[in-house]
Amino acid sequence: MRKINLLLGLALSCSVATKPLVAQPGAAPASHQASPSAQETTVPPKPVAPAVQPPDPAAPVPSTEANPPASGKKGSSPSPTKPPVDSKSAFIIGPEDTLAVRVWDEPNLSGAVTVGPDGMISLQLIHEVKAAGLTPSQLEASLTEQLKSFRNNPEVSVQVLTVRSRKYLIQGGVNRTGTFPLTGPTTMLEALVNGGGFREFANPKKIYILRTKPDGTTEKLKFNYKDVSQGKHMEQNILVQNGDQIFVPE
Numbered sequence: 001m002r003k004i005n006l007l008l009g010l011a012l013s014c015s016v017a018t019k020p021l022v023a024q025p026g027a028a029p030a031s032h033q034a035s036p037s038a039q040e041t042t043v044p045p046k047p048v049a050p051a052v053q054p055p056d057p058a059a060p061v062p063s064t065e066a067n068p069p070a071s072g073k074k075g076s077s078p079s080p081t082k083p084p085v086d087s088k089s090a091f092i093i094g095p096e097d098t099l100a101v102r103v104w105d106e107p108n109l110s111g112a113v114t115v116g117p118d119g120m121i122s123l124q125l126i127h128e129v130k131a132a133g134l135t136p137s138q139l140e141a142s143l144t145e146q147l148k149s150f151r152n153n154p155e156v157s158v159q160v161l162t163v164r165s166r167k168y169l170i171q172g173g174v175n176r177t178g179t180f181p182l183t184g185p186t187t188m189l190e191a192l193v194n195g196g197g198f199r200e201f202a203n204p205k206k207i208y209i210l211r212t213k214p215d216g217t218t219e220k221l222k223f224n225y226k227d228v229s230q231g232k233h234m235e236q237n238i239l240v241q242n243g244d245q246i247f248v249p250e
Contacts, residue, residue, distance in 0.1 A: 091136065094166060173202025208247055
C-alpha cells in the first residue's frame with residue numbers, strides 16, 4: 001500500500017511539471033513588459049525666438065559717418081562755406097549783390113542786405129548808404145564813419161555773400177552751360193573750367209567771345225583753346241569782362 005501511494009505521488013508531481021502555463025488576461029509577456037515611456041519617441045521642443053525689444057530712446061545712436069566727430073566737444077559744427085569774394089579784395093560791389101554787414105556787439109545793425117538797382121543798401125540809424133562802385137573795404141570805412149554819430153568806436157565788417165552784378169555766359173558744346181559770377185580777374189582758360197569740359201563734338205579751336213563795347217557795339221574775339229592750352233598765342237587768353245558771352249561751337 002505504501003508503494004502504491006509513492007507511485008501515485010510521483011505521477012502527480014510529473015503531471016504538474018508538464019502542465020503549460022496559462023497567461024492571465026491583460027498581463028503582458030515578460031519580454032514585453034517594458035514601461036510605455038521607454039517606447040515613446042521623444043520630440044525636442046521648437047526653439048522660441050526671443051522677443052524683440054524696442055530701442056531705448058535714451059540710448060546713443062551709432063554714427064553712420066566715415067569719420068564721426070569726437071564726442072565731448074561743445075559747439076562743434078561743419079566748416080562754413082567759403083565766401084565767393086575776399087573781403088579785402090579789389091572786387092567792386094554792384095547792384096543785386098548780397099552783402100553780410102556786421103557791426104560788433106550790435107545785432108540790430110547786422111545782417112544780410114541786397115544792393116538795390118540804384119546801388120544803395122538800407123541799414124538802421126543811417127538808412128540809405130551807397131554801396132555800388134565800392135570795394136568791401138571801402139564800404140566798411142564808409143559805414144564806420146557814418147555810425148560814429150550813433151555809436152562809440154563802431155567796428156564794421158562787410159562780406160560779399162553772392163555776386164549777381166558781374167557775370168559772364170558760356171554756351172554751346174560744354175557740359176555745363178549758363179551764367180557764372182565774375183568775382184575777380186578771370187582769364188578765358190579759367191572761365192572755361194566752369195563749363196565742366198567739352199562735349200564729344202565740340203570744336204575748341206573755334207571758340208569766340210561776344211563783347212559789348214562802351215559805345216553799344218559788339219565785337220567778336222577768337223579763342224583757340226588747343227593753342228592756348230599748349231602755350232601758343234597766349235595773347236588770346238584775355239581777361240573775361242562783365243557781360244561777355246562765350247560760345248563753344250559744335
